[in-house]
Amino acid sequence: MTESQRDIALTTSPSAAAPAPSVPRGLAVTVAAVGPLAVALLRLLLPSDTTDDSAAVIATTLSHPEFQTAVLWLDYLAMLTLPLAVLLVAVRAVRAAPVLGSIGAVVAWLGFATLPWAAALDPVPLAASDAGVPQNAAARLLDALATIGPGSLEGMVFVVGHVLGTVLLGLALRRAVPRWAAVAIVVSQPLHFVAAVVLANHVLDALAWALTAVGFAVAVAVARPARF
Numbered sequence: 001m002t003e004s005q006r007d008i009a010l011t012t013s014p015s016a017a018a019p020a021p022s023v024p025r026g027l028a029v030t031v032a033a034v035g036p037l038a039v040a041l042l043r044l045l046l047p048s049d050t051t052d053d054s055a056a057v058i059a060t061t062l063s064h065p066e067f068q069t070a071v072l073w074l075d076y077l078a079m080l081t082l083p084l085a086v087l088l089v090a091v092r093a094v095r096a097a098p099v100l101g102s103i104g105a106v107v108a109w110l111g112f113a114t115l116p117w118a119a120a121l122d123p124v125p126l127a128a129s130d131a132g133v134p135q136n137a138a139a140r141l142l143d144a145l146a147t148i149g150p151g152s153l154e155g156m157v158f159v160v161g162h163v164l165g166t167v168l169l170g171l172a173l174r175r176a177v178p179r180w181a182a183v184a185i186v187v188s189q190p191l192h193f194v195a196a197v198v199l200a201n202h203v204l205d206a207l208a209w210a211l212t213a214v215g216f217a218v219a220v221a222v223a224r225p226a227r228f
Helices: 003-012 022-045 054-063 065-096 098-112 115-119 124-130 135-147 151-172 179-199 202-222
Strands: none
Touching (some): 022 202, 054 065, 054 124, 065 115, 065 124, 065 202, 098 151, 115 151, 151 179
């Protein structure tokens, strides 16, 4: 073998090409973690409780405008990364369990794809205050935004989709990732629902989303994606 042939063989051999995927894999793992972590921090800082009515949301938010400003930036980060994180996990769930993974992917995507609708309500208290809108009028605006057009349907799809969809993805991945990582994914969003809706516990809510982040990151790191 000539020297030029040896150089060509080295550059085209699998061992020579193996390190290349490390950068995109690392980026994918980062995205998978950042999306849920943004929501974890958001839920920790959110001035109001999920169970508050609109008047209480307006009042508590205006009492802590600095926290709500941070929430708005975290909303933006979550919208940029969380749907992509779900896709990254979903393609691995589909490979691990084609039927269950596909169902989970569809349900989860329907839920997380409505995140912009849920986040669209967050600027209202501060924006209304800056515009000189009275608090009672701002509360009525929140109520109207939550129900106008497909608002009620979007709310239901968001809640069911992101909770049930994440559970299904975790179940689909149970043989493709360490068992503890699959369990973290499965329990994280039901725990978030209980923390947010039943207990109104922001710390527990943040921990639930942190479990999602860890589970998603491990899934993207160790499981192989499906090829379509």
